[in-house]
Amino acid sequence: MASRPKATILDIAREAGVSKSTVSLVLQGSDLIRPETALKVRKAIEDVGYVYNRGAANLRKAHSNVIGMVINDLTNPFFAEMAVGMERVFQSAGIVPFIANTAENPVRQEEVLKSLMEQGVAGLIVSPARGTTPGAFRRIEMAGLPIVFTMRRLPESRIPVIAPDNHRGAWLATAHLIGKGHHRLAFFGGSSDLVVYHERLGGFREACEALGIAKRDTLVVEGETSRKGGIACLETAFAMAEPPTAALCFNDAVAFGVMLALRKRGLEPGADFAVVGFDDVIEAQHYMPALTSVAVDSAGLGERAAHVMLRMIQSRTTRAEDHIGAVNLVVRDSCGPHRRAGMGDAA
Amino acid sequence: MASRPKATILDIAREAGVSKSTVSLVLQGSDLIRPETALKVRKAIEDVGYVYNRGAANLRKAHSNVIGMVINDLTNPFFAEMAVGMERVFQSAGIVPFIANTAENPVRQEEVLKSLMEQGVAGLIVSPARGTTPGAFRRIEMAGLPIVFTMRRLPESRIPVIAPDNHRGAWLATAHLIGKGHHRLAFFGGSSDLVVYHERLGGFREACEALGIAKRDTLVVEGETSRKGGIACLETAFAMAEPPTAALCFNDAVAFGVMLALRKRGLEPGADFAVVGFDDVIEAQHYMPALTSVAVDSAGLGERAAHVMLRMIQSRTTRAEDHIGAVNLVVRDSCGPHRRAGMGDAA
DNA sequence: TTGATTTGTTGGAACGTTCCATTTAATAGA
DNA sequence: TCTATTAAATGGAACGTTCCAACAAATCAA
Numbered sequence: 032m033a034s035r036p037k038a039t040i041l042d043i044a045r046e047a048g049v050s051k052s053t054v055s056l057v058l059q060g061s062d063l064i065r066p067e068t069a070l071k072v073r074k075a076i077e078d079v080g081y082v083y084n085r086g087a088a089n090l091r092k093a094h095s096n097v098i099g100m101v102i103n104d105l106t107n108p109f110f111a112e113m114a115v116g117m118e119r120v121f122q123s124a125g126i127v128p129f130i131a132n133t134a135e136n137p138v139r140q141e142e143v144l145k146s147l148m149e150q151g152v153a154g155l156i157v158s159p160a161r162g163t164t165p166g167a168f169r170r171i172e173m174a175g176l177p178i179v180f181t182m183r184r185l186p187e188s189r190i191p192v193i194a195p196d197n198h199r200g201a202w203l204a205t206a207h208l209i210g211k212g213h214h215r216l217a218f219f220g221g222s223s224d225l226v227v228y229h230e231r232l233g234g235f236r237e238a239c240e241a242l243g244i245a246k247r248d249t250l251v252v253e254g255e256t257s258r259k260g261g262i263a264c265l266e267t268a269f270a271m272a273e274p275p276t277a278a279l280c281f282n283d284a285v286a287f288g289v290m291l292a293l294r295k296r297g298l299e300p301g302a303d304f305a306v307v308g309f310d311d312v313i314e315a316q317h318y319m320p321a322l323t324s325v326a327v328d329s330a331g332l333g334e335r336a337a338h339v340m341l342r343m344i345q346s347r348t349t350r351a352e353d354h355i356g357a358v359n360l361v362v363r364d365s366c367g368p369h370r371r372a373g374m375g376d377a378a
Numbered sequence: 379m380a381s382r383p384k385a386t387i388l389d390i391a392r393e394a395g396v397s398k399s400t401v402s403l404v405l406q407g408s409d410l411i412r413p414e415t416a417l418k419v420r421k422a423i424e425d426v427g428y429v430y431n432r433g434a435a436n437l438r439k440a441h442s443n444v445i446g447m448v449i450n451d452l453t454n455p456f457f458a459e460m461a462v463g464m465e466r467v468f469q470s471a472g473i474v475p476f477i478a479n480t481a482e483n484p485v486r487q488e489e490v491l492k493s494l495m496e497q498g499v500a501g502l503i504v505s506p507a508r509g510t511t512p513g514a515f516r517r518i519e520m521a522g523l524p525i526v527f528t529m530r531r532l533p534e535s536r537i538p539v540i541a542p543d544n545h546r547g548a549w550l551a552t553a554h555l556i557g558k559g560h561h562r563l564a565f566f567g568g569s570s571d572l573v574v575y576h577e578r579l580g581g582f583r584e585a586c587e588a589l590g591i592a593k594r595d596t597l598v599v600e601g602e603t604s605r606k607g608g609i610a611c612l613e614t615a616f617a618m619a620e621p622p623t624a625a626l627c628f629n630d631a632v633a634f635g636v637m638l639a640l641r642k643r644g645l646e647p648g649a650d651f652a653v654v655g656f657d658d659v660i661e662a663q664h665y666m667p668a669l670t671s672v673a674v675d676s677a678g679l680g681e682r683a684a685h686v687m688l689r690m691i692q693s694r695t696t697r698a699e700d701h702i703g704a705v706n707l708v709v710r711d712s713c714g715p716h717r718r719a720g721m722g723d724a725a
Numbered sequence: 726t727t728g729a730t731t732t733g734t735t736g737g738a739a740c741g742t743t744c745c746a747t748t749t750a751a752t753a754g755a
Numbered sequence: 756t757c758t759a760t761t762a763a764a765t766g767g768a769a770c771g772t773t774c775c776a777a778c779a780a781a782t783c784a785a
Contacts (some may be wrong), residue, residue, distance in 0.1 A: 085496040087771035088432030129476035149432040434741035
């Protein structure tokens with residue numbers, strides 16, 4: 032089991048009694064080779080335990096078959112699903128996606144991107160870490176490497192983005208809440224250093240305005256995008272003089288936190304306080320009560336991103352259209368039935 | 379922004395007015411170069427927008443800085459956490475882990491492994507897909523590439539394994555159930571093509587035997603390792619003449635399914651039927667009721683696996699000790715208080 | 726028979742690095 | 756002054772592949 036010096040194409044050639052060029056052609060599945068010769072070569076390949084050296088090959092071809100996907104938080108099932116969607120597409124195109132995690136750390140992201148480029152990837156799909164500086168992708172753009180963003184958008188960047196329609200999703204959810212008879216609404220969680228945050232909050236605000244909710248009857252509480260953050264948001268809201276009766280949460284995780292906090296106060300999510308989430312992760316439907324949430328089809332977005340990338344690679348361009356994915360509100364039990372009249376304040 | 383031919387070390391040399399060897403030395407941070415020269419070179423590197431070609435370098439060095447981690451199911455937060463643990467360790471060792479997902483598909487796994495090897499990884503950490511054939515790793519072993527398994531073990535393989543103490547975990551959980559006064563116990567979920575299954579089931583069986591539960595009072599129901607599987611298991615169990623009053627589940631996901639199914643029948647998990655899970659994923663503590671589960675410290679196992687791999691690479695060996703990680707039972711609310719006497723059957 | 730064509734195979738240069746052996750320049754020792 | 760030593764920089768071969776141009780053998784057209 033000692034690791035003898037790795038077998039190369041030349042070893043195969045010697046073993047099979049042909050030239051290295053012939054071996055190379057066999058490896059590429061060329062039909063210029065006589066079937067019997069090919070067979071002989073393939074046997075030799077097995078015998079010497081050869082592994083193809085793609086690094087050496089890329090030296091000549093300058094066209095690799097791997098693309099890098101850089102994910103900001105792999106432990107978030109939402110991103111994991113997206114990654115899986117992409118894999119499906121790439122697999123059938125014969126290209127291999129390597130995934131790297133940045134854990135929301137811009138420094139780590141820098142390292143990972145550098146490594147991926149050095150490895151000679153054909154393209155990059157990135158869900159940028161929070162706090163990424165606008166210049167972080169300059170080198171990649173300079174190198175003319177295809178790159179697309181998913182889920183998140185950078186403030187001023189010309190890089191194509193594949194993301195859900197956050198604005199519309201928030202609008203729909205808010206309208207649903209108002210339709211249920213709520214007058215005092217809150218937007219919970221998220222922080223303003225994320226473009227996504229502004230998109231969702233914008234949808235919330237516009238829906239409120241369009242449907243006649245006064246600005247003073249809306250409450251916005253920033254917070255971590257986690258269960259913990261949700262708990263904190265609710266506590267903050269209930270410390271107010273006139274607390275809201277319903278909340279749109281930045282995220283399903285926040286929504287779960289809010290529901291937990293409600294229970295802790297002896298309130299029943301749905302009946303006593305309406306909550307809607309965003310993302311519609313798998314757990315949403317299994318929760319008690321099942322969470323009403325804005326579904327964004329993360330796997331579908333992943334597939335779309337992969338297709339865009341494929342096209343960019345084929346047409347050797349670094350440009351592509353943005354793609355805003357459709358969203359839809361999945362109504363479950365966390366907003367209860369229509370709110371009884373006479374409980375709200377003046378309208 | 380057109381992609382001009384990629385800059386090489388020679389372009390830098392020309393730009394800086396030195397030889398390619400000098401540039402190479404600067405890139406490697408050698409102290410054989412006069413600081414001023416190094417500075418000049420580094421400036422040239424910036425100017426020409428150079429990206430290092432690791433493939434070309436590896437052609438000479440035959441020692442890369444990337445290792446591959448092959449995961450059977452990235453959407454399972456349990457594995458995602460493990461991956462993150464590994465990343466922490468590798469990062470500080472200057473090694474970049476590339477993650478690939480196999481989605482429990484042995485064919486996909488084959489492809490992914492091949493690709494990773496071709497890419498010239500320094501080592502492989504694999505959580506094998508279900509149904510992996512014993513010979514799947516022969517080529518890798520033949521190539522003398524360090525490899526370690528995590529979480530799962532292959533029937534007859536000499537490859538080192540880093541995994542939790544499944545047997546002990548199941549034993550503890552079962553003893554807990556029996557200590558609560560249950561006499562008819564079930565083991566729910568999982569399938570016998572997994573070594574892990576036998577380990578956990580073995581722990582369950584031994585605990586039952588050691589603590590005086592007759593074999594005929596135990597029920598084993600195989601099933602998918604998902605919520606859906608859990609639901610199915612419970613239905614099956616309740617179709618029996620004398621259904622069990624408590625269950626050890628293969629997996630937290632199965633446990634969640636079981637609790638869901640109980641609720642659907644109007645039964646309260648904990649009070650009416652005790653359930654304990656395995657893995658202790660983050661959601662376990664947030665569920666209603668909070669799930670009692672066997673914690674396996676997935677991130678810790680990930681770190682351990684990474685350390686083992688590092689050592690193997692350094693000492694150029696392909697051998698290492700197995701490592702069985704400690705487990706502990708986290709008691710929460712899903713087993714209720716001690717069971718009232720007189721409800722069970724004869725003992 | 727001869728030359729043209731087709732089929733199958735081959736040598737060699739090139740890709741972008743590393744690293745050894747060597748050269749050149751600067752400094753020290755006598 | 757000359758030689759020995761050290762410091763800094765360099766040229767060239769090698770790594771494992773691809774691919775072009777060239778070649779040999781077999782087949783065909785005349």
